[in-house]
Amino acid sequence: MKILVVGATGVLGRHVVAKLRSRDVEVRALTRSAERAADLASSSTEIVVGDLIDARSLQQACVGVDRVLASAHGMLGSGRYSSQRVDDAGHRTLIASAQAAGIDRFVYVSARGASPDHPVDFFRTKHAIERALVESGLDHVVLCPTAFMEQHVHAFNGAALLRDGKVKLIGPGTKKRNFVAAADVAEFAVRALLDEPPPFRRLEIGGPGNYSNLEVMALYARAAGIVPRASHLPVALARFLSAAMARWQPGWARILKLTSLSDAVHPERFDAAQSLEDAFGMTLTTLEDFVSGRVARSKAAQRL
Secondary structure: OEEEEEOOOOHHHHHHHHHHHHOOOEEEEEEOOOHHHHHHHOOOOEEEEOOOOOHHHHHHHHOOOOEEEEOOOOOOOOHHHOHHHHHHHHHHHHHHHHHHHOOOEEEEEOOOOOOOOOOOHHHHHHHHHHHHHHHHOOOEEEEEEOEEHHHHHHHHHHHHHHHHOEEEEEOOOOOOEOEEOHHHHHHHHHHHHHOOOOOOOEEEEOOOOOEOHHHHHHHHHHHHOOOOEEEEEOHHHHHHHHHHHOOOOHHHHHHHHHHOOOOOOOOEOOOOHHHHHHHHOOOOOOHHHHHHHHHHHHHHHHHO
16 A cells, blocks of 8 residues: 655654554655655655645646545645645645545545634635535545644744743733644544544544643743743734735734634634543643653753
8 A cells, every 4th residue: 555645744744654654554755845855765755746736746646546645734825835725726636636546545634623614714725625525525534633732832832932931922822722742643644544444534633631822831931940921912913913914924814813713713622632542542642741842852952
């Protein structure tokens, strides 16, 4: 069996490629940059350069593989890599290419909260692609993870605290949210790709516990032994900036809008982590363990 991983150099794709190769599964990794995938090539992974906005590259990438994982996204994209071109048109082209190539299973990474009436277009697009998969007739599985720890915990919060001792938060930072480790989502992706039959058809995935951004900041501060500082962008100003930036910085406009939404509009809690662990015999990564690991890596890098 050979599996095409679209988004192979992303935070999720790398984990999936590693897990598949550890099981001796052949992998074709689609990437926009061969240089970024050099480490994957060393693991006997087939590297192909392609792009979700390049239909011909998708058609060629799908030939000769059995299954596809679509894990790339363009939430922060703009211009030729706008979300509309990547998340919508690009994924529709990928689905059509998979159909033409006779792919026997398509695993799509959607998002928890995807719906036809979500206030943020990215989540509406995710729902639309889920519907397109249903209409395609392809055998498919949909994963719906909460926010990745690597991005929404570390890149958007902890990294600044470790670097500058200060975090910039949108709003009061008290809204409870759920975060999940990419490695854990990768395990579900691999099961969706390999198990016969798939153990689920659409699965919501989240990590243990729900935490506010202030609590995330406090976890980093305790682990690093520093006194945290936070500045707060008022929610009303975030919404104004989101509207003002929508045309020239649509990605960051989405982030500003998303992080200013209330629980009533966009709830971000997830309370079924224990059920996932029990059902699939897994131990999901806790936020405390993730943060401790990132702080340890930061300290090790500073000693070099």
